[in-house]
Amino acid sequence: MQNKPVTSASEPTAFKFEWSMISRHGGVVALIAILLFNILITPNFLHPQTLFVNISQVATIAIVAVGMTLVIATGGIDLSVGAIMALSGALAPLIFTSPFAEANPELGLALSIVVPILVALACGVFNGALVSLLNVQPIVATLIFFISGRGIALVLTNGNLQTFTNPAFSYLGTGKILGFPFQGYLVLIIAACVWWVMAFTVFGRQLLAVGGNERAAELSGVPVKRVKIGAYVICAGLSGLAGLIVVAINSASDAARIGNLMELDAIAAAVVGGTLLQGGRAPIFGAILGAVIIQLVKYTLLANGVADEVALIAKAGIIVLAVYVQQARKE
Numbered sequence: 001m002q003n004k005p006v007t008s009a010s011e012p013t014a015f016k017f018e019w020s021m022i023s024r025h026g027g028v029v030a031l032i033a034i035l036l037f038n039i040l041i042t043p044n045f046l047h048p049q050t051l052f053v054n055i056s057q058v059a060t061i062a063i064v065a066v067g068m069t070l071v072i073a074t075g076g077i078d079l080s081v082g083a084i085m086a087l088s089g090a091l092a093p094l095i096f097t098s099p100f101a102e103a104n105p106e107l108g109l110a111l112s113i114v115v116p117i118l119v120a121l122a123c124g125v126f127n128g129a130l131v132s133l134l135n136v137q138p139i140v141a142t143l144i145f146f147i148s149g150r151g152i153a154l155v156l157t158n159g160n161l162q163t164f165t166n167p168a169f170s171y172l173g174t175g176k177i178l179g180f181p182f183q184g185y186l187v188l189i190i191a192a193c194v195w196w197v198m199a200f201t202v203f204g205r206q207l208l209a210v211g212g213n214e215r216a217a218e219l220s221g222v223p224v225k226r227v228k229i230g231a232y233v234i235c236a237g238l239s240g241l242a243g244l245i246v247v248a249i250n251s252a253s254d255a256a257r258i259g260n261l262m263e264l265d266a267i268a269a270a271v272v273g274g275t276l277l278q279g280g281r282a283p284i285f286g287a288i289l290g291a292v293i294i295q296l297v298k299y300t301l302l303a304n305g306v307a308d309e310v311a312l313i314a315k316a317g318i319i320v321l322a323v324y325v326q327q328a329r330k331e
Contacts, residue, residue, distance in 0.1 A: 027272055027289045034296045042303045052181055054299055056173070056249055059183035060085075060242040062291035064262055065269035066194050067235030069287040072270055073211045074231045075279030076131060076138035081266055083149025084123050084236050085243030085259030088116035090153040092244055093162040093253045096169060109168050113244060120240025121233055123149065128229030146263070153255035162253040173248030183245055187288065190238065195284040204282075207231060211279025261312070268315050269294050271322040294318065 038045040064081050071078045092112045095101055101108020123145055130141035175182035198204035206227045209217040218224045239259070247253045271277065272293055273286030297318065298311045 027274065027286060027293060030272075030293055031289065031296070034293065034300060038296070038300055038303075042300060045303075054295055055181045055184045057299070058291050058295035059181070059187050060245055061262070061265045061269055061295060062187045062288050063190060063238050063242045063245070064235075064266040065273070065287040065291045066191055066284055067238035068266040069270045069273070069275045069282050069284060070194070070198075070207065070231040071138075071235045072267075072275045072277060073207055073279055073282035074228050075211045075214065076228065076231070077142065077267070078127065078232060078235050079139060079142040079263050080123065080127060080145035080149055081235065081239040081242075082259030082262035083146050083153070084120050084239040085246065085262060086150045086153040086255045087123070087156075088120050088240035088243035089247040089253045089258040090157050090162070090255045091116040091119060092169065092247055093164050094156060096166055097162075097164055105168075109166075112169060113172075116244060117237055117240045120243070121237045123240075124233035124236025125229060127236065128232035131232065132225040132228040150255060150259075153258075157253065157255050159256070164251060164253075166251075170248045170251055173245050173250070186245075191284050191288050194234075198282050198284060203227065203230065208280055208282060211276075211281070213280075264312075264315055264319075265291075265294055268319045268322070271319055277323065 044050055064085070068078060068081065095115055096105075096108045096112035098108065101112065127142050127145060130136040130144070131138050134141075171182065173183065177185060198207070206217065206222045207230070209220070209222055210224050210227050214224055239262075242262075243258055246258050269290035270287050271290070273288070273290030274283040275281060275287065294315060297314050301311045301314060302308065
């Protein structure tokens with residue numbers, strides 16, 4: 001008796017398995033591919049200075065992306081993160097260069113960090129109230145502060161570049177611990193804290209429930225409005241912190257440029273990290289991975305002589321690809 005030839009019936013199953021593995025771990029695969037490309041092609045990629053530069057650049061994206069992940073997990077979006085960064089970054093130098101701060105340097109330094117973050121949190125309350133209490137669409141609600149927030153920052157600074165010398169404040173952006181940039185530790189601490197909140201607290205479970213099925217969550221007794229406001233407040237607070245870091249890195253504050261297009265980077269990092277645009281999922285460390293990928297793509301293009309404008313197109317392409325992968329996984 002002749003053996004029957006093996007049919008190709010198993011091939012679709014194998015393809016589905018391989019596609020499932022790639023889509024589930026696409027971020028890790030992409031990161032490995034980018035790292036290998038840079039190691040082989042990009043000059044001085046493994047130099048410690050290159051590592052520190054990339055950490056400094058990715059820190060702000062990662063911090064904002066963590067907050068954006070929470071907002072997207074509720075089924076919303078926040079377009080105001082860049083404007084909040086600009087406002088926070090404009091306030092800090094105004095405070096620690098004031099006569100009061102010069103007379104009380106330690107108190108002035110503390111206020112230059114605390115007050116901008118409190119203002120950022122208030123911006124989050126404003127965004128969250130519009131979305132949850134007035135039922136304004138998130139993209140419209142946050143567009144309001146996207147337009148006005150940077151305008152407020154420009155008014156406060158008269159549109160001028162603020163330069164300063166303040167080593168204590170600059171430590172936020174240039175400090176090192178055991179030779180490793182301070183921002184790197186800060187990102188890991190923030191990510192670990194938010195991950196713990198999402199994994200082990202009632203608020204975390206409620207937030208995912210709101211994003212998964214808002215109506216069902218409301219019927220189950222979840223305080224939907226408060227949860228949404230909380231997500232926007234956390235996102236705004238982290239954006240304010242990111243604005244302070246940018247100012248500390250540059251020892252200068254330019255309200256017209258701080259946080260420019262950060263919305264694109266944060267959304268891209270969140271989506272690449274596995275956050276579902278329809279809500280219900282918040283992979284915090286996935287957002288960090290997405291931020292690293294976004295930064296490395298930008299660095300790779302610039303380090304190899306590609307224009308900065310092309311990096312914007314690449315980021316848009318990454319978002320499209322990530323959304324396509326999400327849809328393929330659903331199907």
